[in-house]
Amino acid sequence: METALQKxxxxxxxVGPKRAQLLERLGARTVGDLLMYLPxxxxxxxxxxxxxxxxxxxxxxxxxxxxxxxxxxxxHLVLFIAKLQVPGHGAxxxxxxxxxxxxxxxxxxxxxxxxxxxxxxxxGRGEPGLLKIRQINVxxxxxADDPRTSLHVDRLVPVYPTTEGLPERRLREVxxxxxxxxxxxxxxxxxxxxxxxxxxxxxxxxxxxxxxxxSTAELEEARRRLAxxxxxxxxxxxxxxHRQIRQVSKGYGYDVRxxxxxxxxxxxxxxxxxxxxxxxxxxxxxxxxxxxxxxLLQGDVGSGKTxxxxxxxxxxxxxxxxxxxxxxxxxxxxxxxxxxQKFLHDLPVRFELLTSRVPKKARARILSRIAEGEIxxxxxxxxxxxxxxxxxxxxxxVVDEQHRFGVRQRTTLRQKGPPMDFLLMxxxxxxxxxxxxxYGDLDVSTLDEMPPGRVASLTxxxxxxxAFAFVRGQVKAGHQAFVVYPIIQESSNLDLKAAVAEHExxxxxxxxxxxxxxxxxxxxGERKVRTMEEFSAKKWDVLVATPVVEVGVDIxxxxxxxxxxxxxFGLSSLHQLRGRIGRSDAESHCFLxxxxxxxxxxxxxxxxxxxxxGFRIAEEDLKLRGPGEVLGTAQSGEVALQAGDxxxxxxxxxxxxxxxxxxxxxxxxxADPGNDGLRRGLLTRYENRWxxxxxx
Ligand code: ADP
Ligand code: MG
Numbered sequence: 001m002e003t004a005l006q007k008x009x010x011x012x013x014x015v016g017p018k019r020a021q022l023l024e025r026l027g028a029r030t031v032g033d034l035l036m037y038l039p040x041x042x043x044x045x046x047x048x049x050x051x052x053x054x055x056x057x058x059x060x061x062x063x064x065x066x067x068x069x070x071x072x073x074x075x076h077l078v079l080f081i082a083k084l085q086v087p088g089h090g091a092x093x094x095x096x097x098x099x100x101x102x103x104x105x106x107x108x109x110x111x112x113x114x115x116x117x118x119x120x121x122x123x124g125r126g127e128p129g130l131l132k133i134r135q136i137n138v139x140x141x142x143x144a145d146d147p148r149t150s151l152h153v154d155r156l157v158p159v160y161p162t163t164e165g166l167p168e169r170r171l172r173e174v175x176x177x178x179x180x181x182x183x184x185x186x187x188x189x190x191x192x193x194x195x196x197x198x199x200x201x202x203x204x205x206x207x208x209x210x211x212x213x214x215s216t217a218e219l220e221e222a223r224r225r226l227a228x229x230x231x232x233x234x235x236x237x238x239x240x241x242h243r244q245i246r247q248v249s250k251g252y253g254y255d256v257r258x259x260x261x262x263x264x265x266x267x268x269x270x271x272x273x274x275x276x277x278x279x280x281x282x283x284x285x286x287x288x289x290x291x292x293x294x295x296l297l298q299g300d301v302g303s304g305k306t307x308x309x310x311x312x313x314x315x316x317x318x319x320x321x322x323x324x325x326x327x328x329x330x331x332x333x334x335x336x337x338x339x340x341q342k343f344l345h346d347l348p349v350r351f352e353l354l355t356s357r358v359p360k361k362a363r364a365r366i367l368s369r370i371a372e373g374e375i376x377x378x379x380x381x382x383x384x385x386x387x388x389x390x391x392x393x394x395x396x397x398v399v400d401e402q403h404r405f406g407v408r409q410r411t412t413l414r415q416k417g418p419p420m421d422f423l424l425m426x427x428x429x430x431x432x433x434x435x436x437x438x439y440g441d442l443d444v445s446t447l448d449e450m451p452p453g454r455v456a457s458l459t460x461x462x463x464x465x466x467a468f469a470f471v472r473g474q475v476k477a478g479h480q481a482f483v484v485y486p487i488i489q490e491s492s493n494l495d496l497k498a499a500v501a502e503h504e505x506x507x508x509x510x511x512x513x514x515x516x517x518x519x520x521x522x523x524x525g526e527r528k529v530r531t532m533e534e535f536s537a538k539k540w541d542v543l544v545a546t547p548v549v550e551v552g553v554d555i556x557x558x559x560x561x562x563x564x565x566x567x568x569f570g571l572s573s574l575h576q577l578r579g580r581i582g583r584s585d586a587e588s589h590c591f592l593x594x595x596x597x598x599x600x601x602x603x604x605x606x607x608x609x610x611x612x613x614g615f616r617i618a619e620e621d622l623k624l625r626g627p628g629e630v631l632g633t634a635q636s637g638e639v640a641l642q643a644g645d646x647x648x649x650x651x652x653x654x655x656x657x658x659x660x661x662x663x664x665x666x667x668x669x670x671a672d673p674g675n676d677g678l679r680r681g682l683l684t685r686y687e688n689r690w691x692x693x694x695x696x
Contacts, residue, residue, distance in 0.1 A: 004185055005032035012178055019174070022166040034178045035186065035207055038226070038642045039158035042219060045123065046154060050088040051131055059126050059136055060153055061086045062144065063094075065118040070107060073097060080107045082114060084122070086133075093135035094122050119144035121153040140169070151176050156213050175211060183207045189677030190229060194659060201225045210643070224652065226643035229681075231437075231656035234639055236670070236678065237686040238440020239660050243668075245441060246291040250419040252321070252395060254287045260314040260347055267346060268307070275449035276304055280311045282445045283423065287315060287396070293421040294414065296439060299447030300614035301427045301579025302454065306339055308447070309398045312423055317349055317376045321395035325379045328401045330355045330525045331532055335554060336400070337379045351377040354384065357526050385413065396421045407638050410441065427579065428572050429615045431622050433650040436657055437639055448615075456612045457561075457582035459590040461605050467562040467591035468510055474560045475514055475541045479586065481560040483544045484577055486568040502564070503544040511542060520546040547577065556584035566592035567601040571621040574608055600624055622647050640685075 009028055010020040028034045048059045063084030073079040080096040098106045114120070124138040142149040151157070151172055162171045183204045190200065201209065201221055209222030265272070272280070279297060286293040299305050313323040325340075327333040337353040344351065352366050352375050369375045373392030378384065382399065397420060399413075413422065424442070435444060471481040483506065485499045499520045507516040517540040519531045535543050536555050543558075547569075561581045566574060574592070582588040592609070596602045607620050627646040644653070663675065670679040 004182055005030060005035070005187075007031050009034055009174075009178075012174060012181075014170075014177065015174060019166065019170075022163055023171075023174070025163050026161070026166075026171075031178055031182050032186075034175055035183060036642070037160065037175060038210055039160050041159045042156045042213065043159055045152070045157045048133075055128065058123050058139065059133060060121065060123055061089060061092060061133070061136065062119075062121050062154075063087075063089075063092060065114050065120070066091075068111065068114060072100075076100070078106065080110060084120075089133055092133055094124070094138050094141075095135060096138050113143060117143040117145050121149060123153065148173055148176075151212075156216065156219060158211050179208060179211050187677060189681045190232070191663075191674050191678070194232075198228060198655065198659075200228060203229075223643050227641075227645065227649055228652055228656055230641050230644045231649070231653045232660055233678070233681050233685055234437060234641075235440065235653075235657045235660035236664065236682050239664050240682075241441045243664075245294060245414070246289075248291050248419050250290065250292045250421070253290070254284070254315055254319050256284060256288075256315065257318045260318050260349065261311060263347055264310070264314055264343065268343065270451065272307065273304065273447075273449045273451055275299075275447045276308055279308050279445045279447055282443075283308070283312050284315060286443065287312065287421055292414070292419045293423065294410070294442055295423055296430075296435075296442040296444045297423060297425045297447070298429050298444065299425075299427065300429060300450070301576060302450060302583055303447040304451050305400075305425050305427070305447060306336065307343070309400070309423060309425060310340070310343060312396060313377050313398065314347075314349070316396040316421075319395075321393050322370070322373065322375070322391050323377045323396045323398070324384055324391075324394060325377060325398045326382050326384050326400065327380075328382055330357065330381055331529055332400065333379055333381050334529050334532070339554070340377070340379060349377060350375050351379060354378050354380040354389070355525070357529065394420060396423065398423045398425065400425045401427060407438070407441065427576060427614075429618045431615075431619045431650075433646050433653055434622065434627060436653050437627075437641075437646055453585045454582060455585060455587045457578055457588035457590050459578060459592065459609045459612075461566075461609055462591045462593060464562075464564075464593050467593055470589060470591065471542065471560050471562060472511070472514075474589075478557075479559040480535065480538065480540070480555065480557050481542045481562065482558055482580060483542060483562045483564065485544070485546055485564050486566075499544060499546050506542065506544060514541040516540065516542045516544060518544045547573065554583060555580070559584070559586050559588045560591070561589075562591045562593060564593050566594040566605060567596040568594075569604075570625065571604050571607060571617055574604070575614055575617045578608075 008020065008030060009015050009023045010017060011031060012034075015023065023029075023034065026037065028037050044057075045060050047062060061084070063086035065082045066085050067083040068081065070078065070080050076099055078098055078100045080098070082094045082096075084092045084094050086092050096107070096110060100106060121142040121144060122136060122138050123140040123142075124136040126133045126136050140152070142152050152169055158172060158175075159168065160171050160175065162168050186203045186207060188195075188203045190203075194200070195202065200206075203225075206222040206225040209218045210226060213219035213222065279299075283293070283295060283297075286295055297305055297308060309325065313325065316323045325336055327336055333353060333355050337351075340351050352369070354363070354366055354370075358366065366375065366378075367389060370378060371390045371392060378389070378391075385397070394417075397413075399422065410424075414420075429446075430439065430444075435442075471483075474481060483502070485502060499518065503516065503518040507514075517531050517535060519528050523531075531540075531543075534540055535558075538557065558581055561578055563569065563574065563577060569577070578590040581590060590608075592605055594601070594605060596605055603624065607617065611617065646653070663678070664670070666672075667675055670676075670682070
């Protein structure tokens with residue numbers, strides 16, 4: 001039976017070479033693939049009860065044809081009307097519209113069908129507003145005496161994403177035939193013990209239930225079972241990957257000497273928060289392990305990640321190693337470089353900034369000093385690693401704002417050179433569900449405390465006039481302001497024009513007496529950085545910006561932010577943006593200028609006005625937008641979930657995680673014959689996708 005599932009789809013009745021090709025385009029090459037080709041949605045196509053009338057949902061009726069007629073409905077339209085007697089509803093006119101043809105009778109087929117089988121189901125739209133259905137525009141009809149009809153109406157009907165040339169109903173029929181004939185032969189990969197423990201349906205039942213559920217309860221049971229299986233495989237893969245990473249011996253170690261760390265702390269000018277101290281300890285413990293560190297440091301904007309990163313880098317330097325600090329943009333790299341200057345100026349640490357702004361000659365000199373080991377820490381952008389900068393003994397790399405790196409990029413990072421320690425930092429807190437699903441190879445440290453004396457910024461939904469009046473007041477008081485515009489379309493110049501035009505308007509009409517600067521993403525890097533430097537040196541009062549200021553910029557004197565068209569930003573972006581203010585002990589204010597048009601946009605704005613808690617916002621963002629949007633499709637595609645839904649299956653995923661760990665503790669290589677199914681499932685699913693799930 002197992003082999004039947006591996007047969008090409010063409011083996012199925014009703015599938016010829018052409019249809020097989022179309023199915024392959026959907027990713028279904030074998031019968032087994034087809035069984036696992038899951039519906040996206042299920043349409044409730046049970047019969048519309050009398051008295052319900054027409055609404056947005058299609059009407060579903062079963063009736064008997066009592067008469068037909070045809071008429072012209074316009075110059076290019078003919079109409080076929082069947083009078084139906086529908087039990088409970090009475091007489092209903094069913095209407096089919098078509099373009100007439102000179103060469104043949106467009107309604108001939110239909111007329112014959114109805115003459116031979118006058119009993120039929122129709123799916124279509126009625127006139128809204130009337131409680132009694134009198135006529136219906138037919139979009140689909142099914143003859144009651146056709147055995148396939150029960151697949152398409154009178155039930156929860158599966159809707160599959162299809163492709164051009166393959167009508168939805170044909171696809172549904174092909175899949176139904178496959179399910180009917182072959183689901184019994186599906187190989188159960190979950191050990192029976194787990195099926196019992198988690199009260200899961202057997203696989204054949206789940207497959208039948210997800211394709212052809214008899215009730216929403218059955219559907220949910222089936223989906224839950226299939227989601228659990230996906231999650232279990234995913235967590236097995238992560239747990240094994242996690243273990244593999246820790247089986248590599250890095251061949252060097254660290255001693256905490258404090259020759260740099262103590263003076264660094266002494267001249268910081270503030271005491272580290274409890275959370276910073278705890279996290280530094282977690283990192284130091286990790287660095288002293290025999291295997292390379294891959295740790296994710298998450299902390300809300302402004303929680304003080306940089307100081308933690310510098311502590312780790314100093315430990316490397318104390319031990320005679322080199323470190324690298326990489327930021328996603330040049331502005332941020334510059335910013336970090338200033339921070340280094342501020343915190344390390346009296347310490348014997350040699351650090352350099354390496355970005356595309358550094359002139360050629362200077363760059364060559366820096367590169368050779370890096371290669372000679374005459375530079376301890378290099379600060380640059382993420383391209384540092386790609387540019388093949390040769391280090392003498394690079395041991396620790398800090399990657400700032402890494403949340404957009406997927407598992408493949410992390411793997412590439414690790415496999416780049418000899419073993420090395422990685423500290424990845426993100427200011428977008430990652431909801432636990434996502435971190436279980438997507439960061440299973442990482443250890444996570446969390447900064448859950450803000451430096452003392454911070455006054456949370458007040459956020460409100462306001463009109464532009466109110467916001468600008470406030471900006472003026474703050475500037476009078478010696479502060480500075482951001483005015484931010486969304487990127488409307490990455491590929492067009494519209495956003496740029498908007499920001500440029502707005503800069504004009506603000507400097508001429510709104511704030512003619514203030515100094516108004518502009519930065520946007522398309523500016524040459526050098527001008528961008530210069531403008532930020534000038535803003536930081538208080539040469540400007542108001543900075544008009546596209547979201548290039550989103551991450552990392554640290555200008556404590558800026559106490560107001562006005563976000564224009566705030567309804568066009570996602571929750572996390574808005575939270576990141578406003579993290580640019582509220583960086584001193586002065587009260588800060590964020591104005592969201594928006595006319596939200598959807599309930600979701602309203603909700604986003606309300607959430608931001610209500611809370612400053614990045615973790616809560618991340619959870620809400622996940623609920624509102626779903627994982628694909630939050631993480632980008634590439635990253636969420638790496639785990640390729642079909643039945644599982646990360647925005648609502650958190651508990652199930654956590655269960656699967658626990659079960660995966662238990663399984664592997666007892667049987668580390670899944671060598672036990674009872675775990676054979678899981679082992680094979682794991683290989684087919686993740687071996688190629690991740691390149692490095694090794695099963696001995
Ligand atoms: P983020 O986590 O967003 O990267 P930063 O590292 O930029 O945050 O820190 C934000 C600001 O807070 C910086 O100006 C930094 O010097 C300051 N800071 C960091 N830790 C503390 C602390 N323990 N006490 C006071 N200020 C701190
Ligand atoms: Mg930062």
